[in-house]
Amino acid sequence: MNTRQKPGIFIFGKIGQNMEQQEQAAKIKEKAFELGFLDCGISKADFLSEEKSRLERWLNQELHGEMAYMARNVEMRLDPRLIFEGxxxxxxxxxxxxxxxxxxADDAPVLSKYAYGxxxxxxxxxxxNELLKFIQNEIEPCNGRPFVDSAPVLDKAWAAKAGLGWVGKHTNLISVEHGSFFFIGELIVDLELPADNKTVRDHCGTCTRCIDACPTQAIVAPQVVDAQRCISYQTIELKGELDQSLQGKFEDRVFGCDICQDVCPWNLKSEPHREPDFEPHPKLMALTRNEWMEMDKPLFNELFRKSAVKRTKFEGLKRNLEFIDSASNSD
Structure with missing residues (x-):
């Protein structure tokens, strides 16, 4: 006896399954917007073949500086199934x-916008985590794990694959609707969802504003940054002495740098966030240059108790302040 399903029944079942998955994906995105996210996209968890050669070339050229962790777990960075089983x-x-x-204050040391709150x-x-609970309770029981710069996950690659934007010449993800002043995060789940099979084409064209504006010439080629020359790397990632060859080129950046994003025409579309947690400490925005330079540890702890600036610690921030101050005094 032929036990195969009749073609019509098989096709109907598959269509029904796809429609259900599409509805699940739509509900997840709706919840994401409700939680305050700018955008949400879905990709199939598989190997990032297109990123492999780019990542390996960047590492082989030793453009990652002292960020040794970037050279570890390369296969994991390219395949989320090696990070999260199933x-x-x-x-x-x-x-x-x-x-x-x-x-x-126009002459105050400049803090990267992402570190205000x-x-x-x-x-x-x-x-x-709230989105994961919603999926587990309202969509389908599943296992999942959130990722926010805490594991070897290529955030920008996944966001681009999900159709949320393209990687600009400064290596940041750019959204047609929102510019680039946003954080990227992932929720990896063992639930099969329909992928957003759309690719946002590169809209940078012949524009080189980010490359031209970088005061340390860290963008050595379109979509290639020499981390060792990057102000963000120098002021945050680097643990020892700052590169003296870059003295006088920081443009008063003391933690991170937004220059390549500030000059990007797509950021004319940026609109103020509505996230209370990202509002700065009341004293922070009014600090004068002298107050920055004379900052002591109690004030540092008060201003940055819950901030990403704590990553560089008080000693690191003082190092950065002294570096830009000595440069201005020598002018």
């Missing part, structure tokens, strides 16, 4: 951090 889908999200206000690792991870 992974089937990668849900990528964007969270706006474009500030509602700016530092008041509460450390984004906690804010974004909390929201991703």
């Amino acid at each position: 992974a089937k889908s990668v849900i990528s999200v964007l969270l706006n951090y474009y500030p509602t206000e700016k530092q008041l 509460k450390d984004y690792h906690f804010v974004l991870k909390d929201k991703l």
